[in-house]
Amino acid sequence: GRGNLSFTSINLPRLAIKAGHDIQKFYQELDELIELVFRQLLHRFKIQCSKKGRNYPFLMGQGVWIDSDNIGPDDSVAEVLKHGTLSMGFIGLAECLTALTGKHHGQSAEAQKLGLEIVSYMRKRMDEKSEQTGLNFTLLATPAEGLSGRFVRIDKKVYGEIPGVTDKDYYTNSFHVPVGYGISAAEKVKLEGPYHAMTNAGHISYVELDGDPSKNIRAFEAVIRCMHDNGIGYGSVNHPVDRDPVCGYNGIIDTVCPRCGRTEAAHRMRKVVPRIRIKQPVRCSLGDE
Ligand SMILES: [Zn+2]
Incomplete structure (x- = not known):
């Protein structure tokens, strides 16, 4: 009965590069970006809510969404869309950790600890936004295809080739351990598992x-x-x-x-x-x- 109304993915490696090795600065930058994403999601939400039932004949006419049964062609869909989710996604936790600490979470337990802290912090911020607005702000482990390549191309131009960070064709998706990194299946699963509970928009x-x-x-x-x-x-x-x-x-x-x-x-x-x-x-x- 719900759907994801929109999502915006953030470039974690870029935040980490800009912060140098300063974790506090990283969190400051992250906070600013979260606010921007929040405003963007709300802006889109307002546009979506300004539509009428007739603009979404399938969604509103088939009883797919919660509370959509009584929406007529000229009724506002705001009361239905409020049940949807608004998500912030992220790319490149691995490269972010490398930029901050020199190692990614497959390489170091310290990096994994920091990775869990960062992702649980983002989730906490989404929960706070939900609490404040009564809407469903959620955290998404973005399954990026084009974006992970696009972000790294942009960052390479701006910041040059940084070993383990921008010296590749793709940033690693969401919280994944980098694809080429030698690791056992069990170890990879153990490292990535804890992030699933934190990413309530999908993973x-x-x-x-x-x-x-x-x-x-x-x-x-x-x-x-x-x-x-x-x-x-x-x-x-x-x-x-x-x-x-x-x-x-x-x-x-x-x-x-x-x-x-x-x-x-x-x-x-x-x-x-x-x-x-x-x-x-x-x-x-x-x-x-
Ligand atoms: Zn054959």
């Missing part, structure tokens, strides 16, 4: 397998159980899938294509796709805090 963690999970079901199950036990609200296990361009078979091709028997395995096309996603009820509390 996902990935584990990418380099082989065929159907050949090692116990390993696959171990990954799923590990995700479950570490508070992963939404997890994805990705693994390679081959396609035989000749017969069109989709699946794992070791040496012989199971459909046509071709042995020219080198001609297969391999890509990595999300095959299994697990979802468990989102825990939205900040635990003891």
